[in-house]
Structures are given as structure tokens and as C-alpha cells.
Amino acid sequence: MASYPFTEIEKKWQQRWDDSDIYKTSEDKSHPKYYILDMFPYPSGAGLHIGHPEGYTATDIIGRYKTMRGFNVLHPMGFDAFGLPTERYCMEKNIHPIEATNTNIAVFVGQLKMLGFGYDWSRCVNTTDPEYFKWTQWMFLKIYNSWFDDEQQRARPIDELPIPDEITDTKEIEDYKDKHRLAFISMVPVNWCEALGTVLANEEIDEWCAKGYEVVRRPMRQWMLRITKYSKRLLDDLALVDWPISTKEMQRHWIGESIGAEIQFTIEGNDKSFIVFTTRPDTVFGATYIVLAPEHELVSDITTPDQKNEVAEYIRETSLKSDLERTDLNKSKTGVFTGAFAVNPATGKPIPIWIADYVLAHYGTGAIMAVPGHDERDHEFALTYSLPIKKVVTPSGGSEWDIENKAFTEDGIAFDSANDEFSITGMATPDAINRTIEWLESKSIGCKKIQYKLRDWLFSRQRYWGEPVPIMYFEDGSKRALDESELPLRLPDVLDFQPAGTGESPLAKVESWINFIDPKTGKKARYETNTMPQWAGSCWYYLRYIDPKNDEIFCNKEKEKYWMQPDGVDLYMGGAEHAVLHLLYARFWHKVLYDYGYVSTPEPFKKLYHQGLIMGEDGRKMSKSLGNVINPDDVVAEFGADSLRMYEMFLGPLPDAKPWSTSGIEGVHRFLNRVWRMLATEAATLSESVVECELSKEQEYVLHSTIKKVGEDIESLHFNTAVSQMMIFVNEFTKSDRKPRQAMEKFVLCLAPFAPHIAEELWAILGNTESIIRHSFPDYDESKTIKDEIELVVQVMSKIRSKLIIPLDSNEEFVDSLARADENVCKHFEGKTVRKVIFVPNKLINYIVS
RNA sequence: GCAGAAGUGGCGGAACUGGUAGACGCGCUGGACUCAAAAUCCAGUGGCCUUUAAAGCCGUGAGGGUUCGAGUCCCUCCUUCUGUACCA
Numbered sequence: 038m039a040s041y042p043f044t045e046i047e048k049k050w051q052q053r054w055d056d057s058d059i060y061k062t063s064e065d066k067s068h069p070k071y072y073i074l075d076m077f078p079y080p081s082g083a084g085l086h087i088g089h090p091e092g093y094t095a096t097d098i099i100g101r102y103k104t105m106r107g108f109n110v111l112h113p114m115g116f117d118a119f120g121l122p123t124e125r126y127c128m129e130k131n132i133h134p135i136e137a138t139n140t141n142i143a144v145f146v147g148q149l150k151m152l153g154f155g156y157d158w159s160r161c162v163n164t165t166d167p168e169y170f171k172w173t174q175w176m177f178l179k180i181y182n183s184w185f186d187d188e189q190q191r192a193r194p195i196d197e198l199p200i201p202d203e204i205t206d207t208k209e210i211e212d213y214k215d216k217h218r219l220a221f222i223s224m225v226p227v228n229w230c231e232a233l234g235t236v237l238a239n240e241e242i243d244e245w246c247a248k249g250y251e252v253v254r255r256p257m258r259q260w261m262l263r264i265t266k267y268s269k270r271l272l273d274d275l276a277l278v279d280w281p282i283s284t285k286e287m288q289r290h291w292i293g294e295s296i297g298a299e300i301q302f303t304i305e306g307n308d309k310s311f312i313v314f315t316t317r318p319d320t321v322f323g324a325t326y327i328v329l330a331p332e333h334e335l336v337s338d339i340t341t342p343d344q345k346n347e348v349a350e351y352i353r354e355t356s357l358k359s360d361l362e363r364t365d366l367n368k369s370k371t372g373v374f375t376g377a378f379a380v381n382p383a384t385g386k387p388i389p390i391w392i393a394d395y396v397l398a399h400y401g402t403g404a405i406m407a408v409p410g411h412d413e414r415d416h417e418f419a420l421t422y423s424l425p426i427k428k429v430v431t432p433s434g435g436s437e438w439d440i441e442n443k444a445f446t447e448d449g450i451a452f453d454s455a456n457d458e459f460s461i462t463g464m465a466t467p468d469a470i471n472r473t474i475e476w477l478e479s480k481s482i483g484c485k486k487i488q489y490k491l492r493d494w495l496f497s498r499q500r501y502w503g504e505p506v507p508i509m510y511f512e513d514g515s516k517r518a519l520d521e522s523e524l525p526l527r528l529p530d531v532l533d534f535q536p537a538g539t540g541e542s543p544l545a546k547v548e549s550w551i552n553f554i555d556p557k558t559g560k561k562a563r564y565e566t567n568t569m570p571q572w573a574g575s576c577w578y579y580l581r582y583i584d585p586k587n588d589e590i591f592c593n594k595e596k597e598k599y600w601m602q603p604d605g606v607d608l609y610m611g612g613a614e615h616a617v618l619h620l621l622y623a624r625f626w627h628k629v630l631y632d633y634g635y636v637s638t639p640e641p642f643k644k645l646y647h648q649g650l651i652m653g654e655d656g657r658k659m660s661k662s663l664g665n666v667i668n669p670d671d672v673v674a675e676f677g678a679d680s681l682r683m684y685e686m687f688l689g690p691l692p693d694a695k696p697w698s699t700s701g702i703e704g705v706h707r708f709l710n711r712v713w714r715m716l717a718t719e720a721a722t723l724s725e726s727v728v729e730c731e732l733s734k735e736q737e738y739v740l741h742s743t744i745k746k747v748g749e750d751i752e753s754l755h756f757n758t759a760v761s762q763m764m765i766f767v768n769e770f771t772k773s774d775r776k777p778r779q780a781m782e783k784f785v786l787c788l789a790p791f792a793p794h795i796a797e798e799l800w801a802i803l804g805n806t807e808s809i810i811r812h813s814f815p816d817y818d819e820s821k822t823i824k825d826e827i828e829l830v831v832q833v834m835s836k837i838r839s840k841l842i843i844p845l846d847s848n849e850e851f852v853d854s855l856a857r858a859d860e861n862v863c864k865h866f867e868g869k870t871v872r873k874v875i876f877v878p879n880k881l882i883n884y885i886v887s
Numbered sequence: 888g889c890a891g892a893a894g895u896g897g898c899g900g901a902a903c904u905g906g907u908a909g910a911c912g913c914g915c916u917g918g919a920c921u922c923a924a925a926a927u928c929c930a931g932u933g934g935c936c937u938u939u940a941a942a943g944c945c946g947u948g949a950g951g952g953u954u955c956g957a958g959u960c961c962c963u964c965c966u967u968c969u970g971u972a973c974c975a
Contacts (some may be wrong), residue, residue: 040926283891287970290890295974315975328975370973393973400974407975414973490974613969687912691902693893694968701899704912707927714927758901761911768911771928830907835956837907861942875955880906885955 040706041713042721043677047794051150060155060806064599071108072600073100074579074642076611076619077115077162079571080141082126085148087659087667087697092610092648095756098695101790102751103568104155105814111600113582114149115144115162125501128534132582134502138165148669152678153793155810160585169581170504172572172591178507178518180221181631185266192219192632213513217627219263220496227495229255234501234536234543238570238618254358257540260497260506260567264625268292268489270639277604280645281692282617282719291617293490298474300406300483302327305378305387311335312400314401314488316412318477319461319469321383323429323456324406325419327390328372330398331355339390341376348373355394370395370418381406382482383456383473393418393793401488402422409444416444429454430466475625482679486868494622496570496727499542501534503568505569511560520557526564542566575619576626578604579641597636604643609852613647620645646754649693651685656696679792680706686756686791705760709795711767712788715782716799723802727776737821739769740780744817747787756791763788778803783815796885830881831856833865856882 054060069278073096080090100112116140127134149156153418161168167247183192195214204213215221227236230245230252236259237245242252254428264271275285297316313327329336331352351373372393381388395414396405409419409426412484419426428440432447448466455462459476461469477483497506507519507526521528529547537545544550544566549820551563569816577591583600584592620642629639652658653665660666672681684702689695718724732740743766766784770776789796789809799810823847829852831839839859843852853874856862862884869886876882 281891283969286891290971293974297975313975317975395973395975397974405975410975414975417973488974616970687899693900695899698899698913700913708912710927757899758911761901764911828907830958832906835906835954840907864942873955875906877906881956883906883955 040677041717041795043679043709043795044674046798047151047153047673047678050794050797051153053797054153054155054808055150057808058114058159059810060157061159062111062113062157064596065109066599068107068109070600071100071103071110072111072605072607073103073112074582074606074609075112075114076147076609076615077122077575078118078577079122080116080118080138080145081122082137082141084144085669087669087672088612088648088651090152090669090681091651091685091691093149093152093154094685095646095648095754096608096610097682098686098751098756098790099754100155101793101810102748102814103812105786105789105812107813108883111582112156113160113162113585114154114156114158115160115578115582116145116164116167117578118142118163119503119569119573119574121235121245121498121500121502124500124534125233127502131532133530133532134534135165136482138163146666151673152669152682155793156253160582162578164504165502167525167527168588170574172581173504173569173577174507174519174524174526175521175591175881176577176626176630177504177569177573178521178524179633180262180626181218181508181518183219183629183632184214184217185219185263187266190270192629208515219266220652221261221263223258223259223261223493224256224257225261225495226254227259228252229540234538234540236495236497238495254356255540255565259495260565262494262496264494264622265489265491267566267625267628268294269487270628271491271621272489274291274624274628274640277640278645279643281613281647284613284645284647287616288621291491291621295488295490297486297488298470298477298483299402300382300477302379302382302406304335304390305380307339307377309335309338311379311408312402313403313404314486315406315408317408317466317470318473318483319451319454319466320408320411320429321381321406322456322474323408323410323427324383324388325409325425325427326382326388326406326407326417327379328393328396328405328418329390330396331392331394332398333392333403336375336392338376339377344374344376348375351392358394370414370421372418372422374422382477382480383454385456389424390421391418397883399492400490410440411444411446413444413446428452433465482704487508494625495883496573497567498570499536499540499566500529500568501531501543503570504573505544505568506565508565509555509562510565510858511555511558511562517555517558517562523557537566542568545567555688572619572622576623577630579609579623580630580636591635594635594637596822599624601636601638603638605638605640606642607644609642609645611645612646612650616647618823642707646691648691649689651688651697652694652696654697654699659697672702676702676706677709677794679795680709683709683760683791687760689757691754691756708767709762709792711771713795713799715767715771716777716785717802720801721798723804724776726774726782727778727803730775730777730780731779732780733773734770736773736777736780738824739766740783741817741819741821743830744783744787744815745801745819745822748814748817751790760791763791785809786812786815818839829879831862831887832881833862835883835885838862838865847878849874849878849882852876852882856884 053058069306075093075096104110123134123137127137182195184195184198186193195218197215198214200210201211204210228242231248232250237252246252272294273717275288295316295627297314298318299312299314301312302308302317311351321584370393372391375390377390378387379390407415409415410428411430426440429452430437430445431452432449451461451464451469464472474485505526505528507524508516510516529550531547534543537543553562557564580592584596588591623641627636630636631639655665657663682703684705687705688796716724716727746762747759783801785796797809826842827845829841829843830837831841839861841855866886871884
């Protein structure tokens with residue numbers, strides 16, 4: 038294929054852009070700002086994937102377009118470089134993660150530059166840089182030194198925590214504070230992988246299991262972040278952001294709000310009581326037994342001697358199961374009777390207390406009142422163990438319902454639900470719920486309650502390659518958080534990253550880490566050996582880009598205001614795989630910072646957009662094993678970066694999954710060749726056919742429509758149709774031997790955001806000396822985007838019978854007279870009379886005949 | 888099961904508030920250029936009927952409905968993708 042000299046052109050302009058710092062972000066306050074953010078990549082050893090350029094090109098186009106529209110554009114790039122894969126790789130190769138990380142980042146930067154992205158590299162961040170993670174640690178300490186004021190619904194300094202009068206002892210006060218901090222230590226069952234020597238997040242399990250690693254449940258001492266305190270705000274504030282519906286839905290589900298009630302149950306022959314959560318307090322009369330989670334704290338207290346062995350055995354069995362196994366056993370429910378009875382507060386009758394692993398310890402109170410008549414799970418369990426099923430709700434239509442056969446779970450009419458103090462019998466479910474809550478509250482044995490599914494965030498990993506937790510412990514069991522002036526707490530420079538073998542991170546083997554004299558207190562100390570999870574660094578990187586070199590604060594307030602007001606990042610582009618975790622964690626950190634006034638917006642990301650996956654040519658997900666992986670380096674070598682960029686935009690709508698096609702990129706490449714030949718000679722000089730001349734009517738129409746459509750499509754992220762329109766332009770103008778110079782110039786400006794290298798070159802060939810990005814995006818004349826002659830459809834009985842070429846805005850009489858004169862139209866009138874005429878100006882005329 | 892999104896030629900995909908379905912690209916067919924090929928350029932290209940054309944009929948996952956008119960709006964169903972799942 039005889040191509041324009043894309044390799045030379047692209048190298049040349051990339052060099053010039055680099056040399057002239059052309060993409061350095063301007064902060065000239067007289068211009069409006071636009072903050073575009075890409076989800077920064079994890080710099081893996083494999084280099085850039087073909088999917089990366091999709092989102093990055095989209096944002097690059099917008100960045101260039103907004104720049105040409107006079108905005109100060111902040112469009113930075115960085116690296117999320119802490120992580121287990123790098124650590125594993127380094128263990129195999131026996132190199133240091135810093136070395137591997139720097140090598141990988143250098144490869145990524147080279148590839149990103151090769152694709153011509155206009156990033157301001159002076160703002161590049163790297164989460165593993167101590168100057169960066171100093172502030173990650175600083176933020177962790179902010180969270181650590183906070184408690185959540187439920188009334189004010191915000192974080193407050195831990196020193197402002199009201200301490201109950203009865204607590205006076207210094208140590209007790211510290212313990213009390215620790216219990217309320219937003220970062221706290223807890224013994225929790227975690228997903229432990231022996232081979233990796235670390236815990237894994239629930240969402241990480243699949244990935245590593247697929248690679249053949251084994252993961253087991255095991256209780257361990259872990260750092261947790263109290264994200265659950267922000268459940269309500271994280272849920273409510275979704276209303277403030279312009280995100281894909283599906284992503285918002287996913288977050289809503291993840292947070293999982295349910296409205297119901299807590300009800301207290303007493304235990305027969307025991308002065309203890311317990312609380313259950315239910316969304317259907319109206320069915321309390323139908324609660325025929327109780328189920329506690331096997332882990333429930335009361336289980337050992339209440340189990341009767343003759344049930345002890347069976348209960349202990351059941352608890353042992355379930356403790357070995359992972360969460361996955363427990364939920365996987367969807368088929369049949371198991372459980373054991375404790376021998377104890379609770380009192381149903383509504384009926385006053387004793388009901389048996391069971392334990393079963395279908396009740397989860399970590400949700401609600403870890404205890405339920407089982408209403409087998411009106412809950413499918415309880416129904417199944419009741420059938421298995423022959424427990425009584427009682428009907429307390431009937432379908433509102435009055436139809437019969439066989440409660441033994443199937444639970445009735447919908448709203449209906451309360452039935453047989455009365456005691457000496459109140460009755461809800463005959464009430465519709467919503468009223469019955471309210472009335473029951475009133476009664477519970479009047480007796481002080483229950484209240485309305487909103488429950489969330491969201492769990493606290495497991496915030497420690499037993500790894501070397503992560504941010505150290507800036508906390509030290511002393512021999513007396515006390516601990517001390519580092520002062521701001523002591524940050525960053527750097528990783529010790531070691532070369533042994535093998536797990537300690539004790540369930541601790543490799544840091545536990547580093548003498549200087551676990552056995553040193555704290556200079557501040559003079560006491561013998563050891564640092565926390567856990568490091569932070571990979572999510573930590575990505576929780577706030579968008580703020581660091583704003584002020585990347587500041588060593589006083591993570592981000593200057595004034596600068597934050599300029600770039601983040603009014604609603605945060607203007608456009609955030611990234612994969613849908615981060616729809617929940619990263620986006621939830623980042624929102625959480627942002628809200629803590631917001632509570633302290635460090636950031637000025639309640640939400641970090643105004644508009645979120647997900648680019649779709651690029652599939653292999655065979656329509657399957659690209660993977661090494663399928664051999665359908667496309668490498669961006671190869672594509673750039675064969676067709677050039679501009680072709681790759683344009684092709685990825687032309688493939689289809691940005692959010693869709695789309696298959697790669699080699700002949701498809703050839704088509705786009707052919708288009709760029711046509712563009713080149715339209716303007717330039719083979720010797721890269723201006724083609725003689727480009728001349729100062731008037732545009733034809735048709736050319737004027739196409740030019741102005743193109744400027745209009747390309748601009749509008751960029752704004753709405755419909756890049757595929759913008760490319761189509763530019764193709765239409767080229768098709769129109771190559772028809773003519775004389776190419777009007779002014780049209781060519783405007784076209785090249787439209788092309789520039791998409792294919793910046795060829796556009797720069799053609800712009801220079803057209804005689805310009807300054808970079809094309811310094812020029813404004815062209816304006817169009819609306820009147821020229823409208824044709825003065827249009828085709829109008831003539832229908833008879835709503836079927837097209839003819840088409841008329843008529844002047845724009847022709848009136849009905851005129852159209853009618855022409856239409857009636859049409860031969861084919863007349864044919865369809867034969868033997869019929871016109872009953873009705875529908876005239877839509879500039880569109881159609883429709884005759885209804887009979 | 889639940890939630891969200893989507894089903895349009897041989898393929899990727901267009902189609903504004905209901906008003907010419909299939910823009911643009913790929914592929915394919917024919918032609919020009921060439922000794923030949925590549926590249927390039929021109930023309931054609933949803934299906935059926937027809938030698939061709941005109942004319943006509945059928946066509947946006949399936950079936951109903953609203954309307955002069957439905958890819959677009961409403962109802963029912965099917966399929967695919969994505970997330971989630973004993974959350975009381």
C-alpha cells in the first residue's frame with residue numbers, strides 16, 4: 038500500500054511537541070477550565086494493551102478540541118504502580134520492584150507518546166513515589182484520626198469525640214477512641230492465600246483462583262476503614278453525578294439500602310436478649326422460629342447441653358467454608374437446633390432458636406426471625422426441618438394461597454395478626470408495617486431501621502510493594518501514629534519479598550522495621566508490617582495532578598477550587614470494571630477530605646464515561662491463549678498512530694464492546710491517505726489543486742455540515758459519526774479538481790483532534806508556522822448547513838409513491854399541485870377519492886384515499 | 888432469581904423531537920489505469936419477482952397495539968451481553 042509518510046511525520050511532530058512543551062497545562066485564570074481524567078494504568082510488564090488507546094484517544098480528542106475552543110485543559114496521566122503482580126515478577130527475576138516499576142513506566146510513557154497523546158507530562162504522578170505516597174499516608178492518618186458524627190453525618194477529629202464520663206483511665210480512653218476511629222484494627226475472617234502469602238479482597242479471589250492459587254477463610258488482625266459510616270451519603274450523592282445508569286445502579290446495589298425494623302427477642306430461661314433485623318415487621322406474628330448465624334455471639338450461651346456437640350460440629354464445618362462456598366451451596370439449607378427457645382414478642386409464644394449458615398453474621402444483626410409463610414428461604418428451611426409455617430398475610434385480591442406449598446412474599450393483607458395490645462389484621466402491608474413499628478416503639482422492643490449491605494473496607498495487605506501504614510507499636514502494647522513531619526514512611530530497601538511465612542508481610546522479616554528505637558519517644562518500637570491495598574493510591578490521584586509538586590499539602594486549595602469547581606472532574610473516562618470498588622473508595626476518601634474542607638465539592642467526578650472493550654477479530658475477548666491479541670506497537674508500525682486513533686474511534690459507539698478488524702483499519706488508513714493526497718504531493722509540498730477559489734453550493738453545504746457535526750459529535754462523544762462526516766467531506770472534495778484553500782484549512786482543523794500528526798503536517802504544508810492546536814476550532818454558518826432544495830416524499834395511503842425536488846419551505850398548495858400531477862401518484866388515485874391530506878413541511882405529503 | 892444495557896444487510900455500524908431505514912466504512916461485483924499485479928480512480932451492491940428497467944411486494948429479534956405513518960411510543964414474549972446474588 039503506497040502510504041503517506043506517517044512514520045516520519047509522527048516522529049517529527051512528537052519530537053516537536055516534546056521540545057516545545059506544547060501540552061503544558063495553562064492556568065491563565067481568564068480562561069474557563071476543563072478537567073479531563075483518564076483512569077491511570079497499572080504499568081504491567083506487558084506494556085500497553087490495544088484497549089488502552091480507545092479511552093485515551095477519546096479524551097485526547099476532547100482535550101484538543103476544548104483547547105482549540107479556548108479552554109484551559111487539564112489532561113494528565115500517571116501510574117498506579119503498587120501491586121502484587123510486580124512484586125511476584127520481581128521475586129521470580131530477583132530484581133527490586135522500584136527497578137521493574139521504573140522500567141515498565143518508561144515503556145508505557147514511550148508508547149503513550151508514540152500514540153501522540155497530548156498529556157502534560159510534568160504533572161505525571163506515580164503512586165510508588167515517596168513524594169506521592171507521603172500524602173496517601175497523610176490521608177490515611179486523617180481517616181485514622183477521625184470519628185464519624187452520626188448526627189452531623191460527617192467526619193470529625195478524634196479529639197472531639199465525646200468520651201463517656203465513666204471512662205477515665207488513659208488506656209481506656211485510648212481504647213474507646215480506637216473503637217470509633219474511621220481506620221481501626223479488627224480481627225476479621227479474611228481470604229488468605231498461603232502461596233501468595235497475603236489476604237485477598239473478595240473481588241481478587243476469582244482472578245488468583247483462576248491462576249491456580251488456593252484461597253481459604255481465616256481470621257486475621259486487619260486494618261479496616263469505616264466506609265459504612267458513609268453509606269447514606271454515598272447513596273444519596275449519586276444524585277449529584279452524571280454517570281451511566283448501570284454504574285449508578287451497581288453502586289446502589291453494592292451499598293444495598295433496605296428499610297425495615299429491628300426487633301428485640303428475649304430468651305426463655307435466660308436474661309439475655311438479641312435483636313433481629315427485618316424488612317417485614319408486619320409478619321412478626323408469623324415468626325415461628327429464630328435463626329442465628331453460626332458466628333453469633335449468643336450461640337455458646339444459649340445452646341443446651343444435649344445440643345452442644347451437634348452445634349459445635351456445625352460451627353466448625355461452616356467456619357471452614359469460604360463466603361463463596363457458603364453462598365454457592367444454593368441447593369439445600371442446613372442448620373442445627375440450639376435447644377433454646379425465644380419468645381415471640383407479638384404472640385408471646387416460645388419459638389425454637391436454630392443456627393444456620395444461610396444467615397450471614399456480617400449483615401444486619403446476624404440473627405433473623407424466620408417467617409416461613411412469607412419468606413422463601415425460611416420456607417425452604419422450615420420444610421427441611423419440619424418447622425411450623427403460619428399464614429399471616431393473604432393476597433389482596435382475596436385469592437387462596439397454599440402457604441404450605443409456597444411462601445407468599447408480596448404485599449397483601451395482614452391476617453390473624455393480633456394480640457391483646459394491638460391488631461393489624463385486615464391492614465394492607467405498608468400500613469401494617471407502620472402500625473407494627475409504632476407498637477414496637479411504644480414497648481421499647483424495636484424501632485424503624487435502615488440497613489446497608491456495604492461492609493467496612495479491608496485495608497491491609499501482607500505485601501512489600503504497597504504504601505506502609507504509618508503506625509508504630511511499642512512493647513507495652515500502645516501505638517503511635519506518625520506525625521505529618523515524619524512522613525513519608527518509606528519502604529526499607531530490601532531484596533527479599535518472600536512472605537514471612539507467619540501470615541505477616543515480608544516487612545516482618547526486616548530487622549530495622551520491627552526493632553528500632555523511636556526517636557520521638559525513645560521507646561523500642563516496631564512498625565506496622567501490613568501495607569495498604571492497591572486501591573489506596575488511586576483514591577486521590579486526580580487531586581495530585583492539580584498540584585503535583587506541592588510539598589506543603591497534597592493540593593493547594595486555590596488550585597483545587599479552580600480545577601474542581603463547580604462539580605469536580607468534568608469528564609472521567611475508564612473501564613466499567615471499576616464501576617463499584619475504585620469509584621466507591623475514591624468517593625469515600627473524597628468525602629472525608631470534604632468534611633475537613635480540603636476539597637470543595639462533595640463528589641469528585643461529575644461526568645463518568647466507560648469505554649467499551651475491544652474484542653479480538655474472532656469476536657472473543659482478547660487473550661494470549663486464544664492468540665487473538667493485537668499489539669498497538671505493531672499497528673502503529675504498519676499504519677501509524679493516527680490510523681490507530683481514528684480507527685478505534687470509527688469502530689462504533691465508545692461505550693460498546695466492538696470487535697477489531699484488520700480490514701477495518703485498512704479502510705481508515707486509506708481515508709488518511711486520501712486526505713493526504715487531497716492536499717499534498719508525494720514530495721510533501723502543497724498540491725497544485727489547492728487554490729483560492731469559491732466553493733460550490735454543495736461544497737459549502739458539506740463544509741459547514743462537517744464543522745457542525747464534528748464539533749457536536751465530539752461534545753457528545755459520538756466519535757464514530759464524526760469520522761463518517763469527515764469521510765463524506767473528503768468524498769465530496771476529491772470529486773473536484775480545484776480544492777478551495779479555505780475549505781481545506783477548516784477541514785484540517787476539524788481533523789486535528791483525531792489525527793494530530795497528519796493534521797500538523799498538512800497545516801504546516803498549508804503555510805502555517807505555529808502548531809495547529811494553537812488555532813481555534815472553525816466556526817460554521819448555520820444557514821449553509823441547510824439545503825435550499827430538498828427532496829419531499831409523496832405518499833398515498835402512507836406508502837411512498839413518488840419523490841419531489843422542491844424549494845425549502847414550499848407551502849402545501851404548491852406541493853399538492855406538483856404531487857397530483859405525478860404520474861405514479863395519479864395511478865394510485867384511480868377510482869378513489871382523497872379523504873385526507875397530511876402535509877409535513879419539508880418532509881412529506883400523504884394522501885389518504887378510499 | 889434480581890438489576891442494567893442491547894437485538895437493524897454478508898460484517899462494523901447510521902437514522903434529530905414518530906415522517907425517504909441501511910449514512911460512513913469493510914466485503915463483494917463490474918469497469919478504468921497497467922505487459923501484469925499492487926496501489927489508485929469510477930460505478931453498483933437489503934431481500935423477493937423480473938433478462939433488464941419501470942412498477943410492485945417484503946424487510947430493523949417474535950407477536951400484538953396506538954397512529955395517516957413505528958427501528959423510534961405502549962404491552963407480552965424470546966435471545967445476547969454486563970453486573971449481582973441465601974443481604975432477612
